[in-house]
Amino acid sequence: MLNFDEQRFLRIQAGAVALRQRLETVIAGCLDAGAENIFFLGTGGAAILMQPAAQLLQRRSRFPAFIDMPAELVITGSAHLTHRSIVVMPSLSGTTKESVALLEKLKAIGATVLTLVGNEDTPLGQGGDHVFVNAAADDTSSESFYLQSLFIALAILHHRGEIANHDDIVAGLDRMPELLLEVKRAYEPKAEAFAKVLAGSDYHIITGAGNVWPEAFYYGMCILEEMQWIRTRPVHASDFFHGTLELVEKDVSVILFKGEDELRPLAERVASFVPQYTDRLTVLDTAAFALPGLSAEVRALVSPVVLATVLERISAHLEVMRNHPLTTRRYYKRVAY
Template sequence: MLGFNEEEFLEQVRSTVALRSQIEELAERVSAGRWKNIYFIGAGGTYAAALPYERFFQTRSAFPVRAVIGKEFILAPDPQFGPDSVAIFASVSGTTEDILDCVEFAREKGALTVGFTGQADSPIATAVDEVLLSAPKAWPFDVQFLTFGAKLLSLRGEFDGYERLVKDLEAIPDALIAVTKQADPIGRAFAEKHADTDYHFLTGSGQLWGFTYLYSMCILEEMQWLTTTRVHAAEFFHGSLELIEKDTSILVFAGEDETRPLTDRVIAFAKEYSDDVTVIDTKDYELPGVSDEFRGLLAPIVADAVVDRFSKHLAQVRDHSLDLRRYYRVVAY
């Protein structure tokens, strides 16, 4: 498959699953310790990637958890953030400057700082109190975030089925290979159809809203220089629907959680008023070895594997490398 190294992919995902014991120890410390709240502090993709896990806590627990945009958080911090807080960071490279600034800020506030990265000697890995290392370039961080959240809530008596969930996560690396193979011809067809499309409208909800945000900004905009609109499916009918025309490319990320009716409503409208609707529906993808119980929680991981195929084929047909940048980490700002 285009731009896909199966051996490397399996190594990366398996390395995130292998962090289970370290993550459990961290969750046990937090549960038994002085900590009263948790902040996922991110920038760009790592902020977006944390949104499903903010939601995971907020729909199940009274324990305060927030996902925040780091640079804004430094300038306008939450008054509850301090020595009783856990600050969680993630960075593929371990060098993201905005995150480094936020780690320093969190340490000054006395928070426990935790970093997920794949670079042991990176600035972020050496700056945080606790570093949990995966294989280099391992992405996404969903396995780590979900394992931590589920274990902590299990200890609090607010999540049933932790052992069943981590058993499903053990099957995820091989299951995602199956997803990737199924998605490849779909991604290729999308790319060939949209080689010259310069605008895409994206929407999603629930566990997939953060991923919708991420794919719009961090892939289509940053990596392909394409214009996008991204809107939560619940907000679609409060203004953004006016942008839809017959030739508007609409991508709907449909998951398997309780917010599914929101995306179903958008799909029905979109198909009536546009001739170019692409639905990325996680329920269409088999997950060998994974039970049905937690498919809703696993939707971001599945969606990431699916649209990786879209991205690789878009880059090829548009002759625009996913590594090409004009400004990001190129010029001073």
């Protein structure tokens, strides 16, 4: 595979999986101690990666789950954010400015803070009540964060008796590192063709629904815009028909992500409409990938993880094709803002 270290990938994703039991123990302790809600408070891309877990809780649990922006909460606070709140703060660098600023406020409130970081020797790595370290990097962090946040959501559902088959689900998730590697290997021959689609336009509408919508948002904003300077319009498949559809015309590129949860029909609606007006619809569908041994339920849960791992292969080809390394920035962490 192009510019890819298989053993490094396996080590990092196995590191995420290895955090599961401790995450479950910490969450159980928080709930037993009287926790009343959970906040997922990341910044930027790390925040987006928390959305599938937050959504899972909002739709499957009576335990209140919130997702908000640290930059806003530092200013406004929240009536729901109290000493009985669990706060999950992901930050690969452990130094994210907005999250570090909120950390001080959370300490004053008395909330229980779980930090998910790539480096322990950082403000967030040192500042959490419970620190979870997995030394990932930009090209491997998406799968790691998706898995860790999913373990947290499942731990809450399990502890509250709101999920019947927890053990079977996590047994499947424990196999994800090897399964994801096989997905990468299988997709590698196709990755260059998808990269050519992305390189072939300076503007893409990018859409999805359900738990893969955050990956559409993330890939458009954090990879294509930040790392490749390609303009995108990320829009939820449900909102696509309330404005963005008017931008679809000949030669407009539409990128559609399809997952396997119950909201897949929203993506199918886009897939039916777009080809009538442009021949530049490109679909990435998790149902096309073999995940032997995983139930339909687990496949649905891990759809965003699978997309992330495939998109990394596409990005590897895209940066070479465009002679634009994914690490190149003009402003991000380079100038004052």
